[in-house]
Amino acid sequence: MTAISEHVPSQPRQVIALKSAALRHVVRMIFGGVMRKALQVIKKLGKDEDGAALVEYTVLLGIMLVAVISTIVLVGGWVNTKWTALYAALQATN
Secondary structure (H helix, E strand, O other), X not given: OXXXXXXXXXXXXXXXXXXXXXXXXXXXXXXXXXXXXXXXXXXXHHHOHHHHHHHHHHHHHHHHHHHHHHHHHHHHHHHHHHHHHHHHHHHHHO
């Protein structure tokens, strides 16, 4: 059986180096796997044509929706003005 003191570094620089190496290892384990998976997802999305088409159609639908609502508002205002003018003209004749 070995003593614990044999595994503990005696010099402060060795302790710092040991902690730094352990920290680098943990960071590589955590972020290496996460970053690798994130890059795989980004590559997959970059190759996926259906996702790009879906986004394009959604943007197009949004633009069309704004155009239709704007047209309805403008035509509604114009029709309202005409009806108000007709009503005023009819009231003037009575």
